[in-house]
Amino acid sequence: MLSEVLTHLAPEPGKIYCDLTFGDGGYTKAILDSCDCKVVAVDQDPTAYEKALQLAATPDYKGRLFPLLSKFGQIDSAVKKNFDWSFPCFDGMVMDIGVSSGQIETASRGFSYKLDGPLDMRMSRLMRKSISAYELVNFYSREQIADIIYKYGGDRLSRKIAAAIVDARQKAPIETTGELAAIVQKTCPQPRWQRGDDDMLRNSAARTFQALRIYINDELAELESALRSSEYLLRPQGRLVVVSFHSLEDRIAKNFLYHCAGKRSTQEAETNHVVPSFELKSKSVVQASKEETAVNSRSRSAKLRVGQRTMAEPLSPFGPLDL
Ligand SMILES: C[S@@+](CC[C@H](N)C(=O)[O-])C[C@H]1O[C@@H](n2cnc3c(N)ncnc32)[C@H](O)[C@@H]1O
Known part of the structure; x- marks a missing residue:
């Protein structure tokens, strides 16, 4: 979904993006290579974080890539702790939910049913x-x-x-x-x-x-928390791009964006006349091309959703969002 992600995130020179799931660095590199922008790259996995640190030290990415070892559900506090920035600070955020190729292909991490290794499956020990x-x-x-x-x-x-x-x-x-x-x-x-x-x-x-x-890995609660934070972290016009591989994750992303775009009739929306905090950018869900599914069977279940932050105040107060 790399080309679809780039199309919808639409990176521009001088802007700051957040890749909430650095993984093997594919999306981060593509964003940084697309123009002279900056990327804060988050991952909870120390191995991915190490990779990001190494990449950040290379001449092409020095001063443009800022790795963070954090759970994306705590992105707001991680940004506060590590940068002297006021919110909102990002011009785009991307999430590619799930397990990375590096994780699945390393038997000792215990994610793969095809490789024999210890039963682990923890992406991090930060929990x-x-x-x-x-x-x-x-x-x-x-x-x-x-x-x-x-x-x-x-x-x-x-x-x-x-x-x-x-x-x-x-x-x-x-x-x-x-x-x-x-x-x-x-x-x-x-x-x-x-x-x-x-x-x-x-x-x-x-x-x-x-x-x-x-x-x-408490993946669904993490996703909800990161989505909620995106309302506070994204600047007006900033895009949120979410790629998921599981119907439960896609439902959470969809409900969040529909809720924030005022497409869900809630009692609060009706009584307070809330102004949408996101505009839906893709009419429906975006799926991988035939070419991609032919070479990468996993992409068959990938779904991409995108919203663009408006000028309005965040709709969700800090605290659990009832989706
Ligand atoms: C599908 S991979 C991302 C692949 C990446 N887009 C690339 O191009 O290589 C997902 C990554 O998100 C990380 N991840 C999953 N849940 C996370 C969470 N709650 N907080 C931070 N990172 C998380 C995983 O450790 C994994 O490295």
């Missing part, structure tokens, strides 16, 4: 609760595990999978991603002709791993 996949799989109750797989993975066989996990751990702790994947795949075998297909609609192991990851 207080910070439990690992090992703790979740071996110590949560069968009901808790089933609820997580159903809620975040949408798997109708969640109860069966949870029962198989509990059965297996009674014999010996489940230590690795390979062991967990084998349990799920044995419980919900894919037909031979679908094997090797990563598609979430078809692959139970992919869905179970995704569900555990979303829960462990």
Whole structure:
């Protein structure tokens, strides 16, 4: 979705952008290469942050790239702590939710059901609760595990999978991603002709791993919090571009933008005649091109939404936003 992101973010020289999910740096580099602008690059993963620091020291990006090790749900306090800037300070913000290629391809991080590694899945240890996949799989109750797989993975066989996990751990702790994947795949075998297909609609192991990851990293609450902060951090005309891969994430981004654009009839909007804080820029959701989906199957589920900040006051007070 890189070219779509650039089109909708529309970077301009002299402006400051925030990449809330630096990852492997693809979006940040593309923004910085597109014109003489600056980027604050956020990631909660120390490995991604290290990469960003190295990139920031290279001649092309020196003085233009500012890495921040933070959860994006705390972007406002991270900016306050690290820069002497008053709000609003960004001319555009982008989020590419989920797991990076670097994370998924490193077996020792425990994100992949295809690579054998320890059951971890933590993007960072910045969280207080910070439990690992090992703790979740071996110590949560069968009901808790089933609820997580159903809620975040949408798997109708969640109860069966949870029962198989509990059965297996009674014999010996489940230590690795390979062991967990084998349990799920044995419980919900894919037909031979679908094997090797990563598609979430078809692959139970992919869905179970995704569900555990979303829960462990508290991804939905983080997203809500970052969206809310964008109202305070974006200058008028600044764009918010959100790329997501999961229907729950897309729903949160959509509801937020529709709410702020006054497209949702809420009691508050009706009684206080609120002025929209965002204008919707893409009529509906933007999806990856046929060319991209042909070479990158994961992009099939990508959805991009974009809003442009207006001059109006933020609609959401600091505190949880009821979406
Ligand atoms: C899909 S990747 C981004 C890939 C990036 N756009 C690129 O071009 O390489 C998502 C990144 O967001 C980070 N991330 C996920 N949740 C986060 C959060 N709550 N706070 C900060 N970073 C987060 C992950 O650690 C990961 O590196």
